[in-house]
Amino acid sequence: MDTGRTVVHIVIMGCGRVGSALAQTLEQQGHTVAVIDQDPTAFRRLGPGFGGRRVTGVGFDQDTLREAGIEEAGAFAAVSSGDNSNIISARVAREMFGVENVAARIYDPRRAEVYQRLGIPTVATVRWTADQMLRRLLPSGAEPLWRDPTGGVQLAEVHASPKWVGHKISKLQEETGVRVAFLTRLGEAMLPTSQTVLQEGDLVHVMMRTDDVDKVEAAFAGGPEEESGH
Numbered sequence: 755m756d757t758g759r760t761v762v763h764i765v766i767m768g769c770g771r772v773g774s775a776l777a778q779t780l781e782q783q784g785h786t787v788a789v790i791d792q793d794p795t796a797f798r799r800l801g802p803g804f805g806g807r808r809v810t811g812v813g814f815d816q817d818t819l820r821e822a823g824i825e826e827a828g829a830f831a832a833v834s835s836g837d838n839s840n841i842i843s844a845r846v847a848r849e850m851f852g853v854e855n856v857a858a859r860i861y862d863p864r865r866a867e868v869y870q871r872l873g874i875p876t877v878a879t880v881r882w883t884a885d886q887m888l889r890r891l892l893p894s895g896a897e898p899l900w901r902d903p904t905g906g907v908q909l910a911e912v913h914a915s916p917k918w919v920g921h922k923i924s925k926l927q928e929e930t931g932v933r934v935a936f937l938t939r940l941g942e943a944m945l946p947t948s949q950t951v952l953q954e955g956d957l958v959h960v961m962m963r964t965d966d967v968d969k970v971e972a973a974f975a976g977g978p979e980e981e982s983g984h
Contacts, residue, residue, distance in 0.1 A: 761785055764891060765822045765853075767813030767843050768834030772859065774799035776831060776887060781806055788822035791834075813843035816850065829855040829891035837861050844874045857890035870940045870955060877941075899959065906964055909935055914958050917977025924948035930973040932960040 762785050766773050769791035777787045777800060787806035790813045791797065797808040811818030813832060824830065830847035832840035837860050844858040858869060860876045869876045875890045900909040918926060923934050923946045937944050938957040952958070962970050 762828035762891075763788070763823055763826050764829045764831065765790065765819065765824050765827045765847070766831045766833060767791075767840070768832065768859075769793075769796040769799055769808075770833070770835060771799070772887075773831070773833045776833065777806060778804065779888065780891075786823075788827075790818055790822050813839065814846045816846065819843075819846065819851065824851045824853065827851070827853050829853065830857075831887060831891055832856075832858040833887070834859075835861075837865060841865075841869050841872075841874060844869075845872065848874065855891050857887055859887070873954075875955060901964065907961060908964050908967075909959060909961055910967070911957055911959050912970060912974045914952065914956070914974045915977045916954065918952050918974070919954050921952055921978055922948065923950045923952065925978065926952065926958075926974075929979055930960075930970050931966060932962040932970055935959045935961050 764780050764785055765788045766777050767790045769777070769789045773789060773791070777789050781787050781804065788809055789797065789800065789806060790809045790811055792810065792812055794808075794810045800806075800808070807822060809818060809822045811821070813819065813834065824847060827847075830844065830853045832844045832847075834840055834843075840858040840860065844856045847853040848856045857875045857877060860869065877887055877890070899911060901907070912932075914926070926932075927934055927948075934946055936959050937946050937950070937952075938959070939953065939955070958974075960970070
């Protein structure tokens, strides 16, 4: 467990296999969790050791969301079995309650791009992993994906501040000292050129020296130099 992370309250809609696993993982990491499901028997999946809230109802009902603590939530995950329910509840969480980190699970990948344009990060079931969903709910810091055998160099996804949006990858590399290996944009991996411009919602995967992780995280979080103190 990483005790250095800030505790976040997270609301999860859907207590199926995905939602229950996500809830248990987040609670083990020290966060507070509330799970919403229409079927009260679904909460059995959480097990007797789960200490979070269990709220019976639909995830796009505002009273249900308030009961789950949406007003103090830092993240919301919509992982029920219905695409429409997931996207509606994700939009309510984002637009009505101002939750910063929202993610919706989508079964139909053709819809995912449409929802991304609405500002809701989506995880299509085909590509779904718990790690991907966690990264959208708790996007701070760098998450190592690979290390070389000596441990000196690593490939990691690093959370980039919105201040970098609209700037070229070449500027990002120059100011942070990393090499951008690839981007994930609208659920698809792409190899950027030096002229590629960072867009909202891009996930940035970089190669960097392991010793430089803290410095790189700070540079990604701070934004371009002229915007961060000049």
